Amino acid sequence: MTAALTPTTLFGLGGAALVGIGLFMVITHPSLLRRVVGFNLIGAGIFLVFGVIARRGAAAGFAGDPVPQALVITGIVVAFSATALAVALLRRLFDLTGRRDFDSEAPSASQSRGEP
Amino acid sequence: MTILAHVFTLLAVTAGALLFLAGTIGLLRFPDTLSRLHALSKADNLGLALIVLGLLPQAASLTDGLKLILIWLLAQLSAATASQLIAGSLNRRKSGP
């Protein structure tokens, strides 16, 4: 077990921890925006684990296996587009209902919008 | 000559890192926003300048050196703008409605 503990696997363990923290945020945090941030933390952790796999695959004069590296780049862009969609949905939800978290009783649209 | 260059790099980068440390301590310890900004801009301007200066003799080619200087200039530009923006929003909040 200890034989595998190289600087590279250190980042993999860090990535595993990030996934856990992000997952906890996504499940429990009352603020919806914070859940979106948590989703990004999960992504960062998973990409980091994948990056460790790429680094371990160093061969043929390359410092890492280029295939996982390219997939991570694709993944970062896709994660961003998902984040943008989530944020847009959240803003629309807030505009229509005044809700921004799971905790508070959502004020009805008439309450938040009725008084000028 | 190369030993001289290495010694220069070592000294300049160390001095730059120390400035960053001092700036960070100031950022954490100073009481109000404006003096924190002051501490931060010192670290940004001079600390990064010293690190870039120290790395210049290690640059493999002329373009690499120019890129380092460009990075310093861009960091200066963004740091100055960010400080102004933060100070400006602080001013508006103080004198605001």
Place this chain on the structure above:
Amino acid sequence: MTLLFDLALVAWLIALAGHIAMTREDRNAIVAFIAFGLLLGLAWVRLSALDVALTEVAIGGGVTGVLLLSAEAHLRKPLAQDSAQDRPHDGRRRLGNVGTIAAALASAAVTAGLALAVLALPTPAPTLAPVAAAALDTTGLGNPVTAVLLAYRALDTLLEKVVLLLALVGVWSLAPDRTWGGAPSLAPAVAPEPLVYLARVLPPIGVVIAVYMFWVGADAPGGTFQAGTVLAAMWLIVMLAGLRQPPDTAHRVLRLLLVGGPALFLAVGFLGFFIADGFLSYPEPIAKPLILGIEAALTLSIAATLAMLVAGPAQKAPEP
């Protein structure tokens, strides 16, 4: 020494993630997330993945940061007088204590499982690097990551562009009916003077850097994604400072720009049936010019898509 640095870096990443999860104000969490993105870029450098580091810093730290910060400001604005809504989260959990503990245990179990998987990775590690290196000559490229993105796994990249466009369609669809086809609004009523100055000085430099990143991407770290993100950032800063208004989402040139890159990619892909071995394969003598042409169109499309994703749905009625 480097082990010490790696340890400190990983410790900082985890500490920042914990801060992001625990801090009370959303804004503090987002600022910490931007710092987290920059540190993560350093981690990618330590993993010798410079292309990924550039993408992470530009998208993970930069553009996502702008998106989240502007969303946070929007969620805070209209109900500012309502004290009940303005209160920061006081740690009350919707789930209650038992639910929180269960969630913590489940998250810890996922982390433990992943950690065990990382420690149990096979040695020697399976790798496609030799195959990628062997075929590199036929593409005319020097950067293996660009070769994977634009040649070996071109289908992934093409579909990813489609995902970006679909996300933009989704964002635009959230506009109310009366503003459909109109322009998003980004700039504050009065743009601060320093921001206007930055928006005048930075874009010329940024455009040169973007072109440079795109051009060296064939042989060195860099490429379409990074260049497109830098271009998007330059456009965003000009719009944020109010120097140029965002275009109508129904604007023909904008829509052409958005679709142009993926359309060209698809067209060259189908052309592969006739002049090469099949879908998305390039004839060897002109592989590099074809790839560069696709990359150029893709860079512009990515820049427009990313900037429009940050700008959000239309908020003004369209101009007649």
